[in-house]
Amino acid sequence: MKLADAFSFGIQALTGARSRTWLMLLAMAIGVASVIILTALGEGARRYVANEFSSLGSHLIIVIPGKIETTGDSPPLIGGTARDLTLDDALALERSSAIQLIAPLALGAAPISYRQLERDITVMGSTAALMPVRNLELARGKFLPEADPTRESAITVIGDKLKKELFGNKRALGEWIRIHDRRFRVIGILKPLGESLGMDIGDIAVIPVASAQSLFNTEGLFRILVQAEGRESVPRAKQAVIDIIKKRHDNEEDITVITQDALLSTFDGIFRSLTYTVAGIASISLAVAGILIMNVMLVAVSQRTAEIGLIKAIGGKREEIMRLFLIEAGLLSAAGAAIGIIIAYSSIWVMGQLYPEFPLIIPLWSLASALGISLITGLLFGILPARRAARLDPIVALAGR
Template identity: 30%
Template sequence: MSIKNTLKMAMKSIFANKMRTFLTMLGIIIGVFSVIVMVSVGQGATSDVTERIEEMGSNLLNVNIMDNTVELERENLDELSFIEGVEKLTPTLSSSATVKYGTESDSGVSISGVNENYTEIQNFELAHGRFISPIDVDFRNKVAVLGSETVENIFGTDNPLGSEISLDGDKYLVVGVLEEKESTSMGSGNDVVIIPYTTAMREFRISSIRSIAIQGSDDVESDVIVENIEEYLLGMYDDEDSYRVFNQEELLSTLSEITGTLTLMLGGIAGISLVVGGIGIMNIMLVTVSERTREIGIRKAIGAKRSNILTQFLIESSVISCMGGLVGILLGAVVNNIISDLMGINAVMNLTVVSVAFGFSLFVGIFFGMYPANKASKLKPVDALRYE
């Protein structure tokens, strides 16, 4: 019997009981759908985090001070700026406040105390006005640069430059507006007010600098810069546990490894449902063999070979798994688009993931269909014809 006729008979048998076929396919559909969605979301989150970190700037390092016994002051910043490999640096003091302008207010706005190097280190662009200047830092001027979202919340469509805003009751002159940054799952970074760090220390009663962002020179390896900074800090604190120096490249590498492992784990968990779906296929195919024992006997009696019976049942299980795989891919594509819109994650379907998921579903159909097909092909014509 030709493959064409065998395939025709297999399709006829599959569609003879549509509900049972659908329920058999359901395990494969759920398995393929889960693999595609989970892996796509994991890869999208990885890409999102990577992009967010890279947007912070090139060759970026962060210094965090854990020890309160020695205070890091402005003179120390000057000394750090002369360390080999340090291009620019800025302290990063953080707080929050209620921002008011006229009758409008925005509570819980992030307040960042920085110096004039902040925009270059963190890759921010100015949309209007100017940024914090060295004079503002020296004289603790009450000037502010606003994020685009803060401007929209407080001023609407009005021009904020030259206006006075209130931060927890203290008046600040708006001198600049930052260019809007693209929002990600980690936040937008646009609802912010930036002021001189010296002003922030006085107004928010911050006694010492605890965090510094440093842009390293492209001519010096980041590991060398980290080593030079740690040597300076060790001279101040005499304890390596008193400070932490984070290298952006190491952070990016670590996050990529973690998210990659989580994505693989999620994909593996979702793959288990494919195996469960395969067991469902084997179960139904065994039932089918029992129901069609007399049919198998008749076909063998009129000359059908064992290979014909084996091929027919293998094709049936493979078609069921392939159809389930295709439906799972379509559902995965739809859900990925919904997740991308709702969560802001670029959960794009990867062709490799789709191919692996579909290929695995086909393998499951063949693997779990092999036993029932082999059992059917081994039936003796006499025994099959006498089966009730």
């Protein structure tokens, strides 16, 4: 029996039993579609996070006081360090040619008040470089001016949410607000940027770093944000940071340097495994589809006993009958997978229209594996019915039920 004939026989058999065929196609299509859609969602989440990270500013290096031996974890909020990271350390970093900008960061919580309104917020002490390093944008006014970072100055740039809560719709620029026991003049308002690195940009006040240090009465910096000259100079800048600080700290490497790549790859890894997990769960539905195909094929075998007996009587070999039924199962899986892919693509297109900011992309590997798994399950679960058909005794089969 030629393969082409076996295929056309299978197609005839499938089109001859329409409702049965549609049922199996539907099962397989749902299985395949769910695998593809769920992996696309997982992959989309991964890309979304990656995009969020790149909005932090590219070529970013974060210097944290204290040495953390493990990597890949989120940076500790409290560094159990012997030596503080000082403003002088930060300024010393500017000597490296690989480093373009540095933004020292002193952080603390403080009450902020305007007339009778008072709020507890995060106060960020930094320099003018914070704006380019963190990709901040201003809604109004100016950012901290380029000035000697060691000098205090009673000016502040506040987040938009804070502005609304303190001033409402009134003008905030030029007004004096009180942070802790000091007065600061509002010179700028930040554009909302959303959550980034776990910090709500809308709910902060940025003041000069020296002012923050004296406000919180500390020499130590929370972080130093370093921007490398370019993406390729990130490793060089990282090494420069370590070398310079080490020299200043009596040859002790008591800082942790995190590059954005490292952060990114950590999150990347997490989301990738999430995607695989989701794909694995979805493939259970493919297995269910396979079992359905097996059941329906078994019913088909018993309904077509006479036909199988006849084919045997007119000289069909055992392996030919087996092949006929396997081809039917394979055709079903392939057609079901094709329908599933169409369903997946159209629903992802619809989702893309509804949530354009969420990057939904069907990874090629998920397409390939959904196709592969559906074919494998179809054939695997087709084997049992096919064997049963092939082993039928032709006399019994021809005698009817």
